Amino acid sequence: xxxxxxxxxxxxxxxxxxxxxxxxxxxxxxxxxxxxxxxxxxxxxxxxxxxxxxxxxxxxxxxxxxxxxxxxxxxxxxxxxxxxxxxxxxxxxxxxxxxxxxxxxxxxxxxxxxxxxxxxxxxxxxxxxxxxxxxxxxxxxxxxxxxxxxxxxxxxxxxxxxxxxxxxxxxxxxxxxxxxxxxxxxxxxxxxxxxxxxxxxxxxxxxxxxxxxxxxxxxxxxxxxxxxxxxxxxxxxxxxxxxxxxxxxxxxxxxxxxxxxxxxxxxxxxxxxxxxxxxxxxxxxxxxxxxxxxxxxxxxxxxxxxxxxxxxxxxxxxxxxxxxxxxx
Amino acid sequence: xxxxxxxxxxxxxxxxxxxxxxxxxxxxxxxxxxxxxxxxxxxxxxxxxxxxxxxxxxxxxxxxxxxxxxxxxxxxxxxxxxxxxxxxxxxxxxxxxxxxxxxxxxxxxxxxxxxxxxxxxxxxxxxxxxxxxxxxxxxxxxxxxxxxxxxxxxxxxxxxxxxxxxxxxxxxxxxxxxxxxxxxxxxxxxxxxxxxxxxxxxxxxxxxxxxxxxxxxxxxxxxxxxxxxxxxxxxxxxxxxxxxxxxxxxxxxxxxxxxxxxxxxxxxxxxxxxxxxxxxxxxxxxxxxxxxxxxxxxxxxxxxxxxxxxxxxxxxxxxxxxxxxxxx
Numbered sequence: 001x002x003x004x005x006x007x008x009x010x011x012x013x014x015x016x017x018x019x020x021x022x023x024x025x026x027x028x029x030x031x032x033x034x035x036x037x038x039x040x041x042x043x044x045x046x047x048x049x050x051x052x053x054x055x056x057x058x059x060x061x062x063x064x065x066x067x068x069x070x071x072x073x074x075x076x077x078x079x080x081x082x083x084x085x086x087x088x089x090x091x092x093x094x095x096x097x098x099x100x101x102x103x104x105x106x107x108x109x110x111x112x113x114x115x116x117x118x119x120x121x122x123x124x125x126x127x128x129x130x131x132x133x134x135x136x137x138x139x140x141x142x143x144x145x146x147x148x149x150x151x152x153x154x155x156x157x158x159x160x161x162x163x164x165x166x167x168x169x170x171x172x173x174x175x176x177x178x179x180x181x182x183x184x185x186x187x188x189x190x191x192x193x194x195x196x197x198x199x200x201x202x203x204x205x206x207x208x209x210x211x212x213x214x215x216x217x218x219x220x221x222x223x224x225x226x227x228x229x230x231x232x233x234x235x236x237x238x239x240x241x242x243x244x245x246x247x248x249x250x251x252x253x254x255x256x257x258x259x260x261x262x263x264x265x266x267x268x269x270x271x272x273x274x275x276x277x278x279x280x281x282x283x284x285x286x287x288x289x290x291x292x293x294x295x296x297x298x299x300x301x302x303x304x305x306x307x308x309x310x311x312x313x314x315x316x317x318x319x320x321x322x323x324x325x326x327x328x
Numbered sequence: 329x330x331x332x333x334x335x336x337x338x339x340x341x342x343x344x345x346x347x348x349x350x351x352x353x354x355x356x357x358x359x360x361x362x363x364x365x366x367x368x369x370x371x372x373x374x375x376x377x378x379x380x381x382x383x384x385x386x387x388x389x390x391x392x393x394x395x396x397x398x399x400x401x402x403x404x405x406x407x408x409x410x411x412x413x414x415x416x417x418x419x420x421x422x423x424x425x426x427x428x429x430x431x432x433x434x435x436x437x438x439x440x441x442x443x444x445x446x447x448x449x450x451x452x453x454x455x456x457x458x459x460x461x462x463x464x465x466x467x468x469x470x471x472x473x474x475x476x477x478x479x480x481x482x483x484x485x486x487x488x489x490x491x492x493x494x495x496x497x498x499x500x501x502x503x504x505x506x507x508x509x510x511x512x513x514x515x516x517x518x519x520x521x522x523x524x525x526x527x528x529x530x531x532x533x534x535x536x537x538x539x540x541x542x543x544x545x546x547x548x549x550x551x552x553x554x555x556x557x558x559x560x561x562x563x564x565x566x567x568x569x570x571x572x573x574x575x576x577x578x579x580x581x582x583x584x585x586x587x588x589x590x591x592x593x594x595x596x597x598x599x600x601x602x603x604x605x606x607x608x609x610x611x612x613x614x615x616x617x618x619x620x621x622x623x624x625x626x627x628x629x630x631x632x633x634x635x636x637x638x639x640x641x642x643x644x645x646x647x648x649x650x651x652x653x654x655x656x
Contacts, residue, residue, distance in 0.1 A: 012508025106640025312434025
């Protein structure tokens, strides 16, 4: 089986570039609709943060620490490192009597324009709080407090990561072929795209047990606080707002995108083979329109898929298109 | 025929992403070695700036205006908008009794870190001089002075662009299927990858006529001033320096890369199907090693291809690899 053509870029009436990949729409029983290879093994990267946060909620650690929906949205976030995000994670760590140096995610410049500019022009270095994964790591530290584990909570054999692995294999319904180390130093377990899609369907239509209640809480925290899950100008935030709360959507590095559609009991998972973010954003937009949770004429659809492409002088130079057959 | 697997990204012992594309090595008679589809039609984008500069030199316009090798390198450049580039183009326009407002390339923030920071922190807007194509456009204006054309020199029917089209079809040996409008508003004519590769071979092994002398001058200007063709930290500049003057290399948007190897009379042209720049840079690096003009253990090869990939804490998370069979 081969990957599917997903997103094309056209210029002057000629196709200039093409992104291939794989995509599935699942319900809790399995694949409902697919393009390319549902069995393709992928690293979900940040797209599975809501899975990585399951042990935090299920264990009771989140309640014991008094976490709110805002904390849970940040635990599922790849945030922009805006002051809003940085200050919230900072306070979260203080509430745990911990500090920035307890994080193990590393430092990078924030995507948020204002904060990036503040650091750049003030000759300041970013801290680990600016790391887009700092909320996930604050969640790991909260679970770690509960599990009384050691300080090196990103070690794949650490109780925190073993709990994450167990939850991940449970909800994907697969034994993972293995892990890679993510940009934030945490292990990231791989699975099939169908497994990831089924897991998203479970978040959409959760069982009536402790696991299901944790799923419901996490996905609803994401939908309620789209600005915490990513940030202004970012695809996850814009798409969740555009879907008026009907979708929890999450991107992952190397062009993974997932979505949870509670109203329909469906989950989406896709990966663009080449890791091109523009195509992952366009493809998830196309699938959300396909499933009727985004209006085709919504500005968000224009932004990520249908608006003409313009150059520095505003002249139309081309367009993005879904490839023939994607979606159906 | 299908595109070839070119560049892979691995993490935790699993292949995470894959870039496909097409690549040719040509001499002046045609394709010597190929991966994927030599007949694939591509927009060369900025990779053909040395072709777009041929009429400037051949017509005598460059000499009439007293242009030096530094001007010609800038005419072939996608520069970083560093002060060095901006000031040189500014002076060039002044020497023609023209000014920034005569350009038609549009404004964008410069890639050069220092200049970008100066503008950002000083609340200044970039000018058209910062546009990475401003040198090419100064070349167009110089040719236009000679041709006595109108002000709208980026119009596809303008004498400047018609001269460019004629040169382009001549050196590629093809009738172009058509043009697209480039990011800088100039028309960009498409051709087959083999045609682009043959054109690069002609620059490597030019005929002994006015066209050939123009080719030699332009490619040598590029090799002599790699810092003007792109800028510090950029692939073209780093690879040309690493090849110690044996190569003129030029990137184009949407992951095109070409190289001229005068010592061997060879030209290279490649396009990554998905437009991913990281893969185009890795693939041209692999081909330059393959042809013996870059040492496999040179730091530039590490930077664009063989160095382990590290995360924000310096931990090795994966690696880039050439796909099996690329290069041979």
